[in-house]
Amino acid sequence: MWFSTQNLIDAHIIVKGMPLERTTTYLKGTGYAPKFIRMGFENVENYDMNKGIYKKNIFDDGDLDFFKKNLSESLNHIEEYVKALKKKAFFIGGEHTITYPIIKAFKKKVKDLIVIQIDAHTDMSEHAETGGDIGHDTVMMQIVKLGIPVYSIGIRSSSKEIDNKNYTIINSIGEIINKLKDKNIYLTVDLDVLDPLLFPCVGTPAINGWHTKQLIKELDILKHTNIISADIVEFNPACNNPLFYSSIVAEIIMNILRIMD
């Protein structure tokens, strides 16, 4: 990214690409997302009329390599990387499945961990469509099974009604802002929360979604909370005009980095 620093020691946030694609079921291509998103950053300024200049140091640590690794080897690779992390990080997926090993690693590192999921789908299936328990469609089920509370927003599609004490669907992050005090928050943003007619570059589009304005408004509610790390997932650059949409994703990431101070 053009504004990243070469100096890990001075970095406030580490950016790591996780181009995992093993369990996608509909439109393929999210494994190419980190490369495209970095190109998209060429069209992003670090000054915002309302939010000012972005002053934090970002260190771009490149991508994890999943070449010739199967799903479980890939998940272990992610977990080991996150375990060894000593700074706040922003992860660029890849499929939503990456969030599971990330949370497994953070569970061992921090207390009072909660997950905020911004997504069109609950990802609460018991079994993955591609077989086994782990997949982009079961990732939140796996996380609640670790005993981590998940608050979800943007949901409009699910394979069934969800009845799980650790999984709560909310209408706005404002509803739970009082509960977030003293919590270590992990934020995961699945881009299919956006309306597919506005932002079509996702693997599993779902109609009647959000405008980017609504996404950024919800993100900004988290400004003074303790976000320990975050990810953005499910961008699929195998669509028409991918560089155009890559810069939209980069702008959204910029807004997430701003609330991670």
Ligand SMILES: [Mn+2]
């Ligand atoms: Mn998802």
